[in-house]
Amino acid sequence: MKVKSQRIVISSARKFINIGALTRLWNLVKNFHAADIASLMNHLILRERLILFNIIYEKDKDKSAEVSSELDPEDAVQIVEALPIEQIVVLMQMMPSDDVAPIIELLPEELKDSVLTLMEQKPTEDVMELLHYGEETAGRIMSPNFYALNEKTNVSDAITAMQLEGDVESAFYLYVVNDQHQLKGVVSLRQFLFALPNTPIKNIMTTDVISVHTETDQEEVARNVADYNLVAIPVIDTENTLVGVVTVDDIIDVIEQETTEDIYKMVSLDTSDRIQDSPLTSIKKRLPFLLLSLLTASVSPWVVSHFRGSIQQAVTLAVFMPLVAALGGIAGNQTIAIIVRELAIGQIEWISARKALSKEILVGIGNGIVIGTILGGISYLLIRNPYLGLVLGLAVIINLFVAALVGTIIPLFLKLIKLDPALGSVSLLTMCTDSMGFAVFLGLGTLFLQHLA
Amino acid sequence: MKVKSQRIVISSARKFINIGALTRLWNLVKNFHAADIASLMNHLILRERLILFNIIYEKDKDKSAEVSSELDPEDAVQIVEALPIEQIVVLMQMMPSDDVAPIIELLPEELKDSVLTLMEQKPTEDVMELLHYGEETAGRIMSPNFYALNEKTNVSDAITAMQLEGDVESAFYLYVVNDQHQLKGVVSLRQFLFALPNTPIKNIMTTDVISVHTETDQEEVARNVADYNLVAIPVIDTENTLVGVVTVDDIIDVIEQETTEDIYKMVSLDTSDRIQDSPLTSIKKRLPFLLLSLLTASVSPWVVSHFRGSIQQAVTLAVFMPLVAALGGIAGNQTIAIIVRELAIGQIEWISARKALSKEILVGIGNGIVIGTILGGISYLLIRNPYLGLVLGLAVIINLFVAALVGTIIPLFLKLIKLDPALGSVSLLTMCTDSMGFAVFLGLGTLFLQHLA
Numbered sequence: 075m076k077v078k079s080q081r082i083v084i085s086s087a088r089k090f091i092n093i094g095a096l097t098r099l100w101n102l103v104k105n106f107h108a109a110d111i112a113s114l115m116n117h118l119i120l121r122e123r124l125i126l127f128n129i130i131y132e133k134d135k136d137k138s139a140e141v142s143s144e145l146d147p148e149d150a151v152q153i154v155e156a157l158p159i160e161q162i163v164v165l166m167q168m169m170p171s172d173d174v175a176p177i178i179e180l181l182p183e184e185l186k187d188s189v190l191t192l193m194e195q196k197p198t199e200d201v202m203e204l205l206h207y208g209e210e211t212a213g214r215i216m217s218p219n220f221y222a223l224n225e226k227t228n229v230s231d232a233i234t235a236m237q238l239e240g241d242v243e244s245a246f247y248l249y250v251v252n253d254q255h256q257l258k259g260v261v262s263l264r265q266f267l268f269a270l271p272n273t274p275i276k277n278i279m280t281t282d283v284i285s286v287h288t289e290t291d292q293e294e295v296a297r298n299v300a301d302y303n304l305v306a307i308p309v310i311d312t313e314n315t316l317v318g319v320v321t322v323d324d325i326i327d328v329i330e331q332e333t334t335e336d337i338y339k340m341v342s343l344d345t346s347d348r349i350q351d352s353p354l355t356s357i358k359k360r361l362p363f364l365l366l367s368l369l370t371a372s373v374s375p376w377v378v379s380h381f382r383g384s385i386q387q388a389v390t391l392a393v394f395m396p397l398v399a400a401l402g403g404i405a406g407n408q409t410i411a412i413i414v415r416e417l418a419i420g421q422i423e424w425i426s427a428r429k430a431l432s433k434e435i436l437v438g439i440g441n442g443i444v445i446g447t448i449l450g451g452i453s454y455l456l457i458r459n460p461y462l463g464l465v466l467g468l469a470v471i472i473n474l475f476v477a478a479l480v481g482t483i484i485p486l487f488l489k490l491i492k493l494d495p496a497l498g499s500v501s502l503l504t505m506c507t508d509s510m511g512f513a514v515f516l517g518l519g520t521l522f523l524q525h526l527a
Numbered sequence: 528m529k530v531k532s533q534r535i536v537i538s539s540a541r542k543f544i545n546i547g548a549l550t551r552l553w554n555l556v557k558n559f560h561a562a563d564i565a566s567l568m569n570h571l572i573l574r575e576r577l578i579l580f581n582i583i584y585e586k587d588k589d590k591s592a593e594v595s596s597e598l599d600p601e602d603a604v605q606i607v608e609a610l611p612i613e614q615i616v617v618l619m620q621m622m623p624s625d626d627v628a629p630i631i632e633l634l635p636e637e638l639k640d641s642v643l644t645l646m647e648q649k650p651t652e653d654v655m656e657l658l659h660y661g662e663e664t665a666g667r668i669m670s671p672n673f674y675a676l677n678e679k680t681n682v683s684d685a686i687t688a689m690q691l692e693g694d695v696e697s698a699f700y701l702y703v704v705n706d707q708h709q710l711k712g713v714v715s716l717r718q719f720l721f722a723l724p725n726t727p728i729k730n731i732m733t734t735d736v737i738s739v740h741t742e743t744d745q746e747e748v749a750r751n752v753a754d755y756n757l758v759a760i761p762v763i764d765t766e767n768t769l770v771g772v773v774t775v776d777d778i779i780d781v782i783e784q785e786t787t788e789d790i791y792k793m794v795s796l797d798t799s800d801r802i803q804d805s806p807l808t809s810i811k812k813r814l815p816f817l818l819l820s821l822l823t824a825s826v827s828p829w830v831v832s833h834f835r836g837s838i839q840q841a842v843t844l845a846v847f848m849p850l851v852a853a854l855g856g857i858a859g860n861q862t863i864a865i866i867v868r869e870l871a872i873g874q875i876e877w878i879s880a881r882k883a884l885s886k887e888i889l890v891g892i893g894n895g896i897v898i899g900t901i902l903g904g905i906s907y908l909l910i911r912n913p914y915l916g917l918v919l920g921l922a923v924i925i926n927l928f929v930a931a932l933v934g935t936i937i938p939l940f941l942k943l944i945k946l947d948p949a950l951g952s953v954s955l956l957t958m959c960t961d962s963m964g965f966a967v968f969l970g971l972g973t974l975f976l977q978h979l980a
Contacts (some may be wrong), residue, residue, distance in 0.1 A: 236721075504853055
């Protein structure tokens with residue numbers, strides 16, 4: 075939907091909800107794609123969402139299940155919680171297991187148990203099984219409802235079997251297994267179309283299948299799909315048994331989620347912080363990080379306080395010290411952004427960590443020499459004090475070196491200790507570039523104090 | 528490939544190249560996926576890349592074309608330029624047009640013309656046509672080699688036609704057109720498998736096709752594919768004629784490219800800056816931005832210089848001024864990250880720009896009051912000067928308000944004037960939060976000067 079029509083849709087939906095014109099509300103949304111209804115809901119408050127969801131459920135249960143699949147699990151669970159339990163069960167049974175699992179998991183314990191008990195045997199098992207895998211793994215995001223062919227069948231039997239099976243969810247590839255359900259190969263629907271009916275599947279399948287394990291991190295799953303240009307990837311367990319399939323639409327969600335996480339963690343934001351959250355919710359989410367930043371930011375006053383005497387004698391030091399710190403922060407942020415991003419897209423393996431470090435340090439020193447010289451030169455021309463120019467220039471060179479060093483080490487170290495490389499890296503960096511910037515500039519300034527005062 | 532094996536592969540490849548053991552080099556890589564060979568090349572220097580590429584070309588031309596498709600156009604063009612022109616032409620003719628276009632475009636003008644002249648008619652036309660669309664549009668990234676069915680044919684004729692056509696690139700959906708080649712519907716290969724042979728395509732096709740225009744921005748194309756969970760999207764021109772198809776693997780590339788751009792532009796990095804670039808290359812790429820940052824960063828010394836007198840009387844002001852600025856910077860970065868990201872994933876339309884602003888301002892003031900009160904309280908307890916506590920607390924509240932205001936307005940304004948919302952936003956923000964932080968804190972400090980000295 076375009077911005078303009080979207081604006082009209084939101085205000086119309088609001089109006090219809092408020093005047094209770096539910097048929098007109100349904101007529102407004104009935105031809106929308108489920109994804110568009112989900113976006114619309116993002117712009118409504120909970121009470122409005124419930125009214126909209128209920129009318130969709132009443133008119134078209136399938137569509138309401140599709141909408142629930144499209145919503146973020148955090149948003150879906152708010153709606154689901156408000157429904158009568160029978161309705162929850164109906165809805166969950168219509169949704170694919172991989173969309174149900176994250177919602178079920180967020181439900182209050184008691185409600186969760188009742189829903190799982192009331193759901194029919196088959197889907198419950200699927201959902202329970204998915205919940206059993208670690209968070210952010212292939213097992214969690216895979217769909218257990220895939221259709222696998224036995225390598226011994228032939229093309230025409232396989233087609234008949236598939237026709238009986240009915241709707242096989244987005245089967246772009248058909249995976250081939252042996253009698254022990256171990257993954258042996260893959261056949262595309264195109265290969266099917268062009269094969270003779272009595273050809274054994276074994277003869278047309280490709281045996282070189284790229285697969286992932288149930289415990290493979292979702293980010294690595296995404297890398298595989300992206301690097302090998304796949305639209306789906308099979309998931310196997312430790313016995314090589316095919317247990318599920320991850321499709322590219324889930325991969326796109328993973329990539330977007332992981333990217334948001336990278337950016338948010340860099341600036342110390344909770345990954346669930348959203349623009350549509352209420353101010354109070356966002357304040358609660360950001361305060362803990364700001365309180366931590368208060369600690370890291372308090373290092374620089376402590377550093378500066380050691381140079382009270384020098385500043386009193388040469389106030390010029392206080393005037394120029396923010397400049398040295400700011401340039402370090404800006405250069406350091408560049409380094410952090412590169413390292414975090416290259417780690418995310420898998421460019422930096424451990425082989426090149428040392429190389430990355432030495433490269434960034436050379437860049438830091440190189441840029442430092444250029445910027446330091448220019449800054450020193452300009453300040454000399456403006457203020458006519460060669461010592462101030464010298465101190466400023468040297469301090470910038472040293473601080474850009476520190477920025478490069480710290481900017482590379484922070485994300486690499488966080489990764490080494492199995493934390494997210496982006497985690498709070500900008501606050502940590504600011505702490506280092508600020509305090510080192512002040513220490514170096516004021517330290518050098520103190521050395522040349524009689525020439526600056 | 529796993530990190531460990533990758534390390535061995537790189538060092539083996541290097542060794543084989545340096546001792547001229549080209550057969551062993553070929554044996555090493557011949558079973559690799561083209562994407563893995565491309566990653567391997569990223570870790571080699573140009574001379575090594577050329578040797579590796581030449582042996583692949585010699586042994587398996589198709590594979591060398593696949594590798595060229597997997598490389599970034601910037602890297603591919605370096606290799607291509609070094610090849611004899613006949614070899615370039617062979618290579619370009621084997622590659623899909625949508626991968627050829629960006630490489631051709633980067634070639635020196637003369638070479639480009641000769642290659643286009645030497646290429647056979649058909650592929651040249653495709654490539655020329657792609658080059659004719661605006662940068663970063665659907666037209667640029669689409670593949671013009673798709674297979675469309677006429678709505679009047681029936682299933683069995685269509686299958687025969689497709690079998691004659693041979694390899695139809697990743698045809699997950701088959702698009703249906705009328706006699707004027709206008710897009711009328713879509714049929715999945717699965718619908719084909721399950722339809723009776725004499726059913727007209729018209730009867731099994733879905734008419735509700737989501738499509739984009741040739742001039743649609745690639746980011747919007749990506750949003751459509753992501754939101755509607757597609758694996759391909761058709762591209763039409765102004766007459767509704769089907770002219771190409773964008774597949775999900777290209778979409779993943781777009782999403783990763785746009786995300787890298789967002790992060791890099793936020794911290795004022797050239798989007799082509801890579802960890803494997805030489806230090807000199809990176810210095811050249813970063814210097815212009817650092818020089819600009821030198822200008823923005825020079826605002827704060829100018830601000831501070833107005834308060835020389837106050838600082839001389841109360842050095843405490845110089846000690847605490849970095850804290851106020853740093854907290855503003857951290858909070859402002861949070862706001863910028865949220866706004867840039869929500870703009871990127873399409874959450875903020877213009878309807879909610881004002882809402883976003885008022886929300887962030889409330890969050891800024893709220894957090895400011897909490898952090899300001901805590902900071903004021905602690906500093907009072909430590910230093911026993913109620914006025915310092917008051918000045919610090921007030922300055923933090925005001926600066927967090929400024930940070931929220933500026934952090935929201937910068938990206939929204941950049942978007943309004945059709946620039947990238949992330950462009951240099953962190954430098955601009957630092958300029959504002961630093962200089963406002965100093966101005967407010969030193970200004971308030973000057974008011975209460977007799978109590979602080």
